[in-house]
Amino acid sequence: MKLSGRLGLGLAFLMVLLFVVFYRQLSAQAPLSVQKRLIALKCSAPRSVGKEVSYVMVHYCSDALENPTKPYNVDKIASVFERYGVSAHYLVDREGVVYNLVEESRTAYHAGKGKLPFAPYHENSLNSISIGIELMGIGTREEMKLLNIGSQYDKIAKENIGFTEKQYQSLRLLLNDIQKRHPKVLNDRKHIVGHDEYAPSRRPDPGKLFDWKKIGL
Ligand SMILES: [Zn+2]
Numbered sequence: 001m002k003l004s005g006r007l008g009l010g011l012a013f014l015m016v017l018l019f020v021v022f023y024r025q026l027s028a029q030a031p032l033s034v035q036k037r038l039i040a041l042k043c044s045a046p047r048s049v050g051k052e053v054s055y056v057m058v059h060y061c062s063d064a065l066e067n068p069t070k071p072y073n074v075d076k077i078a079s080v081f082e083r084y085g086v087s088a089h090y091l092v093d094r095e096g097v098v099y100n101l102v103e104e105s106r107t108a109y110h111a112g113k114g115k116l117p118f119a120p121y122h123e124n125s126l127n128s129i130s131i132g133i134e135l136m137g138i139g140t141r142e143e144m145k146l147l148n149i150g151s152q153y154d155k156i157a158k159e160n161i162g163f164t165e166k167q168y169q170s171l172r173l174l175l176n177d178i179q180k181r182h183p184k185v186l187n188d189r190k191h192i193v194g195h196d197e198y199a200p201s202r203r204p205d206p207g208k209l210f211d212w213k214k215i216g217l
Helices: 003-028 074-084 141-146 150-155 165-181
Strands: 034-036 044-046 055-061 090-092 098-100 106-108 130-136 192-194
Touching: 055 165, 074 090, 090 165, 130 165, 141 150
Parallel strands: 034 098, 055 130, 055 192, 090 130
Antiparallel strands: 044 106, 090 098
């Protein structure tokens, strides 16, 4: 075989190899999977005209108070929301599946009363300009005491405390998706915030076990 023929063959082989590597990289990242699981409309309200979504608030929730050994049942968590008339737009389960509980066009009741130290002008009014994301998760013992789950803490399995890698991956994909629809949600910690920064005396979530670096923030 001539030198140019070998070169051509080598080049073709290299291109196939590059394609395979590139394709595997692409398929390694699972796409965002969002399932509609809308909850009762009494847990949200139509967004007022002129209220543009500029913030995302990250939370955690579980059913550990009633079911400490099986704290992550979507239907049970949704029914607790409905019982108390609260909500979030999205709920991310331990496998990274995202459930859409409230349409983004509606105001979900997730933030409540509070104030961001760097945006005091939005005191007690963040719901109207934000999207709430609940991760199925459980924080530290101290955090759970604040939520009256302290006495149940020892019944909770270790693997149910904190967050899963799949949740971090889905949360990042979900944030990318939200930012496409709501460009005012800038990719920084002044626009993607925790409930604990807004209402620190009441709410401990997402808390100390949540690693913001895992979503690039
Ligand atoms: Zn919260």
